[in-house]
Amino acid sequence: MARGVRRTNIFREAMDYRYFLKLLKKFCKQCNIEVICWCLMTNHFHLLIKTNDIHVGNMVRSVLSAYAKYFNKKYGFEGHLFDKRFTSCLVEKTSYFLEVSRYIHLNPVKAGLVKNPIDYKYSSYGLYVNEKHDDFTVRDRLLGEINDDPDVAAQIYKIFVEGSGSHKKNEDLIRAEMKEDEQWMP
Numbered sequence: 001m002a003r004g005v006r007r008t009n010i011f012r013e014a015m016d017y018r019y020f021l022k023l024l025k026k027f028c029k030q031c032n033i034e035v036i037c038w039c040l041m042t043n044h045f046h047l048l049i050k051t052n053d054i055h056v057g058n059m060v061r062s063v064l065s066a067y068a069k070y071f072n073k074k075y076g077f078e079g080h081l082f083d084k085r086f087t088s089c090l091v092e093k094t095s096y097f098l099e100v101s102r103y104i105h106l107n108p109v110k111a112g113l114v115k116n117p118i119d120y121k122y123s124s125y126g127l128y129v130n131e132k133h134d135d136f137t138v139r140d141r142l143l144g145e146i147n148d149d150p151d152v153a154a155q156i157y158k159i160f161v162e163g164s165g166s167h168k169k170n171e172d173l174i175r176a177e178m179k180e181d182e183q184w185m186p
Contacts, residue, residue, distance in 0.1 A: 002064060003044035005083040010071065011042055017122045019070055020045070023063050025136040031059040034138040037101045040122040041111060046104040048091070050141060094145050101142055102161045117161060129158045 004010040011017050017040050028035050028049070033056070037048035049056065068081040091097050105128075108120035117125045124137045133139065143153035146160075 001044060001046050002060070002082050005080045007043050007083070009042045010044070010067075010081060011040060011122075012075070016071065016074075020063075020067050023066050023070075027059050027062045027066075028136060031062075033059050034141060035124075035136055036138055036141050037104045038124045038137070039104045039107045039120070041107060041113075046107060048097075048100055048104055050138070097142070097145065098160065105161050125161070129154055 011020065020040060021038075024035065024038070024047075027033075032052045034050040034052075035047065036050060037046070039046045051059075064082050071081050072078060091100055105117045105123060105125040108114050108123060109117055114120045117123065118129060124134075124139075127133055127137050127139055128143070140150065143150050143157060146156050147153035
């Protein structure tokens with residue numbers, strides 16, 4: 001996760017989101033990193049990734065540096081775009097893996113941008129519950145933890161994410177680990 005310096009927006013228009021995703025795809029492919037979940041908010045973003053041989057910091061620094069150059073040139077700015085170092089946490093347990101994915105996919109709902117996570121277009125959630133796919137989100141990694149049948153797994157995941165039960169306790173734990181507070185929301 002990384003956010004804009006002084007909580008400023010890092011994405012201003014649709015092209016900015018698309019360019020960031022293009023960079024993410026490029027550098028993840030170069031670094032042999034799998035993108036499992038993602039959500040791009042106006043002033044920050046979340047990624048759930050699986051690393052292989054490379055330290056995640058190298059990939060993230062490459063994406064952030066290239067995107068900051070693009071953003072500053074496009075909008076006539078100089079200096080830092082992102083605040084501090086990105087925040088990362090290790091996800092080892094399957095239960096925590098699923099909770100983090102839900103947290104990421106519900107971020108736009110919690111921020112009040114949409115009522116349903118499927119309505120937010122700058123998130124991988126639609127790739128999980130619809131039949132469309134992109135060419136870099138590795139949805140089988142997550143869905144395979146739920147059920148061997150991808151269609152059944154997608155239905156179960158939708159219920160898991162959109163269910164009416166309270167997730168506050170788990171969300172608070174994730175938020176604390178990522179050092180995120182309510183002020184991160186747009």
